[in-house]
Amino acid sequence: MSALLTGRVHRFGDEVNTDVILPGRYLALRKPEELGKHCLEGLDPDFIHRVRPGDILAVGRNFGCGSSREHAVIALKAAGVAGIVAVSAARIFFRNAVNLGLPVLLCAEAAASLREGEEASIDLDAMAIAQGGRDWTAAPLGAEVRAILAAGGLVPRVRQALGAAA
Amino acid sequence: MSGRSITEKILAAHAVEGRAVPGSIVTVRPDVVLLNDVSGPLAFEQFDAMGAERPFDPARIVLVADHFAPAPDVTAAGAIAMTRDFARRHGIAHFYEPGRGGIEHTLLAELGMVGHGSIVFGADSHTCTAGAFNALGIGFGSTDLAGALALGKLWMRVPDSIRVELHGAPGAYVTGKDVILELIRRIGSDGAADAALEFGGPGIAALGMDERMAVANMAVEAGADCCVFEGDAQSLADMQRRGMAPVEAVMPDADAAYRAVIRIDLCALAPMVARPPSPASGVAVGTLRGQRVDQVYVGNCSNGTMTDLRQVAAILRGRQVAPGVRMVVVPATQKIWRQAMAEGLLEVISAAGAAISTPTCGACFGGHMGILAAGETAIATTNRNYRGRMGHPDSQVFLSNAWVAAAAAVAGEICPPDEVMAMEVAA
Numbered sequence: 001m002s003a004l005l006t007g008r009v010h011r012f013g014d015e016v017n018t019d020v021i022l023p024g025r026y027l028a029l030r031k032p033e034e035l036g037k038h039c040l041e042g043l044d045p046d047f048i049h050r051v052r053p054g055d056i057l058a059v060g061r062n063f064g065c066g067s068s069r070e071h072a073v074i075a076l077k078a079a080g081v082a083g084i085v086a087v088s089a090a091r092i093f094f095r096n097a098v099n100l101g102l103p104v105l106l107c108a109e110a111a112a113s114l115r116e117g118e119e120a121s122i123d124l125d126a127m128a129i130a131q132g133g134r135d136w137t138a139a140p141l142g143a144e145v146r147a148i149l150a151a152g153g154l155v156p157r158v159r160q161a162l163g164a165a166a
Numbered sequence: 167m168s169g170r171s172i173t174e175k176i177l178a179a180h181a182v183e184g185r186a187v188p189g190s191i192v193t194v195r196p197d198v199v200l201l202n203d204v205s206g207p208l209a210f211e212q213f214d215a216m217g218a219e220r221p222f223d224p225a226r227i228v229l230v231a232d233h234f235a236p237a238p239d240v241t242a243a244g245a246i247a248m249t250r251d252f253a254r255r256h257g258i259a260h261f262y263e264p265g266r267g268g269i270e271h272t273l274l275a276e277l278g279m280v281g282h283g284s285i286v287f288g289a290d291s292h293t294c295t296a297g298a299f300n301a302l303g304i305g306f307g308s309t310d311l312a313g314a315l316a317l318g319k320l321w322m323r324v325p326d327s328i329r330v331e332l333h334g335a336p337g338a339y340v341t342g343k344d345v346i347l348e349l350i351r352r353i354g355s356d357g358a359a360d361a362a363l364e365f366g367g368p369g370i371a372a373l374g375m376d377e378r379m380a381v382a383n384m385a386v387e388a389g390a391d392c393c394v395f396e397g398d399a400q401s402l403a404d405m406q407r408r409g410m411a412p413v414e415a416v417m418p419d420a421d422a423a424y425r426a427v428i429r430i431d432l433c434a435l436a437p438m439v440a441r442p443p444s445p446a447s448g449v450a451v452g453t454l455r456g457q458r459v460d461q462v463y464v465g466n467c468s469n470g471t472m473t474d475l476r477q478v479a480a481i482l483r484g485r486q487v488a489p490g491v492r493m494v495v496v497p498a499t500q501k502i503w504r505q506a507m508a509e510g511l512l513e514v515i516s517a518a519g520a521a522i523s524t525p526t527c528g529a530c531f532g533g534h535m536g537i538l539a540a541g542e543t544a545i546a547t548t549n550r551n552y553r554g555r556m557g558h559p560d561s562q563v564f565l566s567n568a569w570v571a572a573a574a575a576v577a578g579e580i581c582p583p584d585e586v587m588a589m590e591v592a593a
Contacts, residue, residue, distance in 0.1 A: 015355060015444070019552045024532035027204045028234050028242040030211070042554045062356040062389065066550060067531070068291040070208055070307040088356065091391055092291060096307035144191055144321050158216040158313045 005083045005103070005122040007054035009114045009131070014060035016043065018072040018093060021064070027071055035071050036078025053080035056122065058114035060086070063104075064093025073100050083122045085129055085138070087111045098145050099154035105129060105138035124149075169419025171327035172394045173362035176302050176416055180285050182319055188326045188423075195319045196226075196287040196304075198279050202270050202527075203231040205289030205308045207248040212312035222318030224258045228279065230270040231263040233527045238534040268499025268525040271295035271303070271383065271467040275375075276501055278408035282397050282415045287314050292467050292549065297382035297393035298375060300401050300415045302362070304392050325391040326361040326425040329418070332369025334433035339583040341477075342377030343469060343547065343567035345430060346384040347438035347448040352428070355446045358390035361425055364418065366396040369432045375404045376473035380567075383468035384549045387445040437570050439545070439580060442562040443553045451570050454580040461544040462487070462575040463556070464568050465496025465523070466530040469547035472502055472509075474568035479511040481572035481583065482518035484591030488578030493520035494536045500525055520575065532556050538563075545574045 020042030022035060029035050040047040057076075063086040064072060073096045076084075084097070087108045097104045103124055110129040113136070114120055120131035127138040141149070151157035170178070170186075177186040177194060184192035199221075201209055206229055213221070221227055229249050234242030246263065253261035260277070267273055271292055274280055284301035286293055289311040296303025304322065306314070314320045330349060350357070363385045365378075373381065378395050385393030395401070397415020406412055436450035464470070464478050475497060487493045495515050497503035503525060506512050512522055529536030530548040538544055538557030544564070546556065551563035564580065573586040 017550075017552050019532070019550065019555050023554055025537070027531070027533065028239070028245050030208055030245075042552075042559055062359070065355060065389065066291065066386075066552060068205065068289060068305045068307050070205070070309060073307075074208075088359065090356075090389065091360070092305055092307055095310055099307065099309040142191065142323070154309050154313055155212055155215045158218070158316055162217055162316060 003124045005054065005056065006119060007056045007082055008052065009056050009058050009116055009118055009120050010047065010051065011114065011116045012043065012057060012059045015062050015065060016059055017066035018064055018069050019066055021072040022069060022075045027069060032074050032078035035075040039075040039079035048079060051080050054082045055080055056120050057081055057084045058111050059084060060111065061088050063089045065090040068092045070096045073097050073102055077102050085111050085114060098148050101149065101153040107136050107138035110136035110138065168423040169421040171418050171422040171424065172364050172396065172416050173302060173325060173327050173392065176283055176285060177324055179283065186324050188324050190324050191321055192324055193319050193321050194285065196285045196314065198226055198228060198274065198284065198286045199311060199314050200228045200270055200274060200286055200288035200293060201311055202233050202290055203235060203246045203249050204233040205311065206252065207245045208308035209289055209312040209315065210248060210252045212309045213315050216312060216316050218316035221256050221315040224256050227258050227315065228260040228274060229253050229258060230267055230273060232267065232269050233531065234533055235526050236264045236524065264524055266500060268502065269467045269470060269527055272470065272498035275299060275379070276408065276499055278410045281405040281410045282401065282413045287311060287320060291386045292383050294385040294390065294393045295379050295383040295467055297385060298378035298395055300395055300397035302392045302394055305386060327364050327422065328358055328361045329424045329427045330363055330365045331367035331427060331429045332365060333367055333429065333431050334369055335372040336432040336435055339437045339569040340432065340435045341567040342373050342380035344435050344438045345432065346381045347440050347565065348430060348435055349428065350384065350388045350446045351448040353388055355387060355444060356389035358385065358388040361390055363388065363390045363393040366418065370395060371398065372432060374473060375400060376471035379471065380468045384445060387549060437567060437583065439570060440551055440565040442551045442564065445549065445551060445565060451566070451580065451582050457564070457580040458543060459491060459545045459574050459579060460542040461536065461538060462491060462493040462571050463529060463536055463544055463546035463548065464571050465498065466527065466548040467498065468549045469568055470496055470498030470502065472505055474547060475506045475511050477568040478572040479514040481569060481576060481586060482520065483514050485518060485576045487519035487575045491575055491578050493575040494523055494529065495520050496523040496526060496528060498525055529556050545571050545580060547571050
């Protein structure tokens, strides 16, 4: 994951749950390219036609609440979403995103202020979000979360742990 | 220094790194790791990608084909085959599929694998159901549980605790479902974020184990990390009935520190219905009187127990599902299905014009076995009524207990259960 992300902003509201991010009927799928086609279909079937690789979501409270389905994170990544700026995110979704290397930055002000359709940038090292000359700083990440992101996700991190134990 | 909550004590007893105080990071060894046919296959792929050769302890892993089971199509059949294959490859005896299993959370309890002080890590958000048994059930995604399969442990942040004090006894047709719908209505869908909900007080004695499961199951709908009931004579007897060694219950210290203490008077509760599209939008059943329904669904990991099926049969005995309404009843496990048959409940329910399904998560998550068309309305004893949850994005779901759902089936619309029970019964 590169430390600097730049993409256009797509805004969504509060309580965007994982059922609308990736509806249950697609849960037997596993391939990213298959899941990506249905990203946010339950809320906005047109999203998949608007989103471009590298884009950023600005969302409200409790993003990713509900089901633990990791398919939701896989779908977002496969659709091209590179980062999420949220007021708050549900615990399991946040962990899933970290584990798969999709950054979720918690910053209520930025989430409320980022403008739809305009380019924004995220500097992960500084936890800084910027758009059109304005900038915000997101809440710092915990040490464990930083370690997982630094390793490139949980798979390489566990791989390291298993290697160290061997 | 203040005392400790139930959650802090159970986490402390399972922590291999870190101190179990709210806000701290601990590494925890679970007693059981639980995966299903939707979360499992992704986890198995990640397990292999991690370079893991064998899981930490096959005897403590439970794999359940329950979501797309029995498989509705070739893709789902492939996912179940992957789950079966992982079990075979690693000598995991606890693999269950239709005919021998059921819905994972209800099944796990039946198997006697969760009791006082246990910790379950499950790749399913409703793993919190284990809280009914004075245990912690914590939901995770597939990659986290791949890590748990490989290492036998996971990191987590120790939640704050929120104490929910139950007082009094519920009136007729008021159940555990109504307790949790009322709580979520009060605190909202993220009111318990970063917290454990701890239920105690004299009122818990009025809730049987099935009803405690209904309460604990929806803790995640309040955003809780997990949920736990105090143990008592009922939970102890339940452990023994399921063949578990009787272990003392984990109780909170009198001076435990809570983020909040919430009091619920059970005698003041009415049967509740949560309106779409949020489990937090509960109102008393009478408020929605006359709301037409196309489908009634009784089942899922919150309310597919013997307690629920007995309630459904009590309403349907001598009555019929209303014309134009279809009713689907899904006993949560094979054992429950068979017991309901032995008690004659399935006869009553089917004679009333309801379809009885094999145990499955089925339509609850919009998978199969009762999907809604555009414009349709359901009332369901399930736990989520998000937009499109049970089918088309333009369908809607109301959530209720089994009394209210069965009453709606007879009336063809939402109606207080006592009014349906007052209706004449065919001889």
